[in-house]
Amino acid sequence: MTARAFPCALGAVLLTLALAGPGRAQTAGPSPTPDHMPKPGMSAPEMADRAAGRxxxxxxxxxxxxRFLLQPEESQPVLGRVxxxxxxxxxGADAIVRLDGVLGLTRLGLQPLAWSGVGARLVAVPVxxxxLLGEYVALMGMTPERLRALPTFAPGSATAIPPGETLRIGIVRPFH
Structure with missing residues (x-):
């Protein structure tokens, strides 16, 4: 390329960029829900079908x-502990999960409060x-709102599964 042709080529590139206008990296509106995210209001058979594919x-x-129960999104907020x-x-089997409420006082070693939405409580989550997400458990078949709406589990109301027994639980890739 000659020294005289360089300014012309540079001018053509700049003119093309100016005419093309600014590009948009994202579309307007909410992002589509990824396939791994739970759909609101999934039924038990739908959860079982999705679990079989994991x-x-x-x-x-x-x-x-x-193990911590994580929300299936990139920031992986902790929802509770199995x-x-x-x-x-x-x-079937249910995982008993302790939800720590808004303040998470039991993680700090303080006495749990009996107020709704503030203290720790147990819920039964279908397996x-x-x-499984490495050393964690990810909530895949229901939304965090539906998890919090589950009734409180009463210890002794169901038969505990012995620690030596094995269950089949799906695996999932990281969310980021």
Whole structure:
């Protein structure tokens, strides 16, 4: 390229960029919901169908208590902690999750409050609604709002699954 042709080529590139106008990186409106996110109001059969597609792996029940339950989004907020697993009347399994409420006082070692939405409480989450994410458990079959709306679980109201038993739970890739 000659020294005289360079300014012409540079001018052509600048003219093209000016005429093209500014580009938009994102479209207007809300982003579409990714496939891994739970759909509001999913039924139990829909949760089971989606769980079967997550490559269920055998997991020892005793390895699940203590794991954090994460919301399936990039920031991965902690929703609660798995405390155990129980058998349902229909033969399925539920993970018992401790929700710490708004203040999370039990994480600080303080006495939990009995106020609704503030203190810790237990809920039974169907195993079909969760998946393994490394050392965590991800909530995949229901929204966090639906999780918080679950009734309080009464300890002793269901049969605990022994720690040595294995269940098949799906796996999920990271959300970022």
């Amino acid at each position: 490559f269920p792996q055998p997991v020892r029940v005793g390895d699940l208590p203590g 405390t155990g697993l129980v058998r349902r009347d229909d033969g 079909e609604a969760v998946a």
